[in-house]
Amino acid sequence: MTTPESGAEPAAKPGEKDGKQGFPVLVLLPLVVFAALAGLFLFQLTLGGDPQKIPSALIDKPAPDVELLPVEGLNANGAQVPGFSRSDLTGRVSVVNVFASWCVPCRQEHPLLEDLARVEGLQLIGINYKDKPENARRFLGSLGNPYDRIGADAAGRTAIDWGVYGVPETFIVDADGMIRFKFIGPLTPASYRDRFLPELQKVMTGG
Numbered sequence: 159m160t161t162p163e164s165g166a167e168p169a170a171k172p173g174e175k176d177g178k179q180g181f182p183v184l185v186l187l188p189l190v191v192f193a194a195l196a197g198l199f200l201f202q203l204t205l206g207g208d209p210q211k212i213p214s215a216l217i218d219k220p221a222p223d224v225e226l227l228p229v230e231g232l233n234a235n236g237a238q239v240p241g242f243s244r245s246d247l248t249g250r251v252s253v254v255n256v257f258a259s260w261c262v263p264c265r266q267e268h269p270l271l272e273d274l275a276r277v278e279g280l281q282l283i284g285i286n287y288k289d290k291p292e293n294a295r296r297f298l299g300s301l302g303n304p305y306d307r308i309g310a311d312a313a314g315r316t317a318i319d320w321g322v323y324g325v326p327e328t329f330i331v332d333a334d335g336m337i338r339f340k341f342i343g344p345l346t347p348a349s350y351r352d353r354f355l356p357e358l359q360k361v362m363t364g365g
Contacts, residue, residue, distance in 0.1 A: 214321055216337045221247050221254075221329075222319040226309025230291040234303055242283050242307040247335040251362050252281040254329040255305075256317055258289045259297035261325045263344035268301045270345045275304035279362065284308040287317050287325050328354070332361050 216222070221244065228241040247254075253274055257264040275282050284305040286294050291310065298305075311317055320329070323342055330339040339357040341349070359365070 214337075214340045216321050217340060219337060221331050221335050221337050222316075224309065224316055224319070226285070226311060226316060229286055229289075229294045229308050229310045232291070232295050232298065232303075232308065239303065239305065240307050241309040244335065246281075246283070246307060247331050248333065250279060250281055250333050251358075252283050252331040253358070254283045254285060254320075254331060256285045256287050256311075256320070256322050256325050256327045258287045258325050259293040260289070261287075264326045265297075265301065267326060267344040267346070268304075270347070270350045272302060272304045273350075275306075277358075280358075281306050285311050285316060285320075287311050287322070288314045330358055330361050 223244045225243045226241045228238055232239045246252075255271060271282065274280065282305050284307070286308055288311065294308075294310075309316065317325075320327075321340075326344050328341045328345060329337055332338050338361045339354075341354055345354055
């Protein structure tokens with residue numbers, strides 16, 4: 159039996175503090191939950207999950223209210239390319255594309271947007287996400303500007319209102335200003351042909 163004389167410390171009595179502070183585990187709980195959700199989302203995007211299956215609360219709902227100024231100094235045919243507001247999303251079908259000059263996939267899908275710009279009766283609108291005006295001008299000057307209107311979302315608040323996960327993302331909005339379809343990630347020739355265009359055709363024909 160161990161005794162005080164043997165040099166060992168006596169065991170603490172029930173309820174007696176030993177002078178050591180326990181780590182507040184509850185403080186870490188929100189971080190653990192966030193990390194788990196982020197990991198799940200990353201798994202979905204990178205390990206074979208289909209990002210198009212991520213639900214959007216905005217489908218079949220009115221497009222969020224928006225009032226975006228134009229990209230400073232961005233001109234077409236000698237005139238400033240206009241920004242856009244909620245009222246510009248009514249009267250005809252619109253495709254709203256969220257892009258940025260620093261987004262590599264945006265560059266890859268750009269030829270498909272140029273094809274969309276040739277669809278009769280369609281309005282193509284850009285949301286320039288967290289970009290500098292000079293970089294946006296350089297990007298579109300190099301690749302061409304397919305957009306009828308571009309709103310500068312420098313702070314990213316409009317993208318949050320639209321439920322954007324990342325750039326690029328593309329929405330189809332009907333002539334009543336209702337969001338009917340959302341495509342997450344860059345359009346590819348296959349997804350554009352097999353997925354996006356059929357959805358756009360349905361909206362444009364009222365199907």
